[in-house]
Amino acid sequence: MGAFLKKLIDLGVLPIRTRSSRGYRPHLSILFRYEMQHVFGIDTTPHEDSHTLLITHAHSDHYGRSAMLSPKSIASEKTAKALEIIYGRRFVGTTFKVEDCVDVDGVTIRTHPTGHTIGATAFSWENEVGTHILATGDVKDASHLPRCDVLITEANYGDPYDPQCRFADDLGALKDAIKENVAFGAYSFGKAQRAVKLLRSLGYRDEIEMDHRSLELTRELMEHVEPLADLGENGKMSIVPPWDLHRLPNHLDKFVLTGRDCSHQRIKISDHLDFNGLMKMVHDCNPEVTIIYHPPGDRPAKLAQYLNENGFTAIPIDAITNVMIH
Ligand SMILES: [Zn+2]
Numbered sequence: 001m002g003a004f005l006k007k008l009i010d011l012g013v014l015p016i017r018t019r020s021s022r023g024y025r026p027h028l029s030i031l032f033r034y035e036m037q038h039v040f041g042i043d044t045t046p047h048e049d050s051h052t053l054l055i056t057h058a059h060s061d062h063y064g065r066s067a068m069l070s071p072k073s074i075a076s077e078k079t080a081k082a083l084e085i086i087y088g089r090r091f092v093g094t095t096f097k098v099e100d101c102v103d104v105d106g107v108t109i110r111t112h113p114t115g116h117t118i119g120a121t122a123f124s125w126e127n128e129v130g131t132h133i134l135a136t137g138d139v140k141d142a143s144h145l146p147r148c149d150v151l152i153t154e155a156n157y158g159d160p161y162d163p164q165c166r167f168a169d170d171l172g173a174l175k176d177a178i179k180e181n182v183a184f185g186a187y188s189f190g191k192a193q194r195a196v197k198l199l200r201s202l203g204y205r206d207e208i209e210m211d212h213r214s215l216e217l218t219r220e221l222m223e224h225v226e227p228l229a230d231l232g233e234n235g236k237m238s239i240v241p242p243w244d245l246h247r248l249p250n251h252l253d254k255f256v257l258t259g260r261d262c263s264h265q266r267i268k269i270s271d272h273l274d275f276n277g278l279m280k281m282v283h284d285c286n287p288e289v290t291i292i293y294h295p296p297g298d299r300p301a302k303l304a305q306y307l308n309e310n311g312f313t314a315i316p317i318d319a320i321t322n323v324m325i326h
Helices: 002-010 077-087 171-177 191-201 212-221 242-247 275-285 299-309
Strands: 013-020 028-032 039-042 052-054 073-076 094-096 101-104 107-113 121-126 132-135 150-154 182-185 208-210 228-230 237-240 253-258 265-268 289-294 314-316 323-325
Touching: 002 013, 002 289, 002 314, 039 121, 073 077, 073 121, 077 094, 077 212, 094 101, 150 275, 171 191, 171 253, 171 265, 182 242, 191 208, 191 212, 191 237, 191 253, 208 212, 212 228, 237 242, 242 253, 275 299, 289 299, 299 314
Parallel strands: 013 323, 039 052, 052 073, 073 094, 132 150, 150 289, 182 237, 182 253, 208 228, 208 237, 253 265, 289 314
Antiparallel strands: 013 028, 028 039, 101 107, 107 121, 121 132
C-alpha cells in the first residue's frame, strides 16, 4: 500500500485518519501537500485539525449530526434542512445550492448531485499542484460527476463476488403494487422521498399517507408531490419505516423497498449504484487513484482489490495509516 500513498503524495494529496481516545474518527480528511492550512474532512466529526467539514448527505452514518454544529461545515441547503429536521438542531455551517460553487479560503469547491438522497452532493476541487479531487459520498446516479485525478467514493455494493451486489431497480414490481391497498416500508429520510417520487412518476396521483417524520421531511424537501397526508384509518397507500409496517392493518399488502434481503415481501429499489454502476463510475471519472472511504466493513477492501486487479489503482480506507492523534 505504501506505493499507492506515494502516488497520492505526488499528486499533492495526503489522506489522513484521526484518532481520539475512543478510536478512529469516521472516514477521513484530505490534506493539501503544500498549503497545510487546507484540511478537508469528508463525512467526519469536527476536530481541531479539520478546517472544512464536507457533509455529503444527511444519513446518520455520514456524521452530519455533529458536523452540522460546526461553523466549518459545508452542506447543500437541502442536506442542512434535512439535518435540522432529523436532529432538531440548527445547522450553523455554510450552505449552497447543488451545482453551485463554494469558496473556502481561496479554494473553489464545485458541487455535483449524486441522486442518493434529496440534497446529496459530491464535492470536487483542484489542489495547488493542479490535481482534481472528487469526493462523492453515496451515489445513485453518477452521470453528473466530473472526471478527476483522485476519486474518493463508496462501496456499499462493492463486493464483486456477492450476487446481491448486482441489481436493477424493480420499477415493474412497484408499478404492479400500486393496484392494491398497499403499504411500503421505506426509511424516513432518503428511501421515503424516492418512493414518493417514483410513485408520482409512475402516474399515481391519489393521496399518499406517511408517518409524521417521513411526511415532514418529504414536504419540506420536495415540491409537486401532494396530496400527502398523515397516517389514517383507511389509507389506500402508506409509506412508513420498515419496522413500523407490522403496525398497519393486516388487509394491506406490505412491501419493503430495499436493495437488501429482508423478512417482508421486498421490492428491489436501492439508493445506491450496484457493483456494475460503481465500476462504470470509476471508469468514467478516470482517476489515477481511487480511495474507497465507505461503508465500514470489508466492502471497501473488496472493491479496491478488484479495481487493482482490473487496471485501476485503488486503496481502501483501512489501508490509510497516516494518523493524527488527539
Ligand atoms: Zn447514505
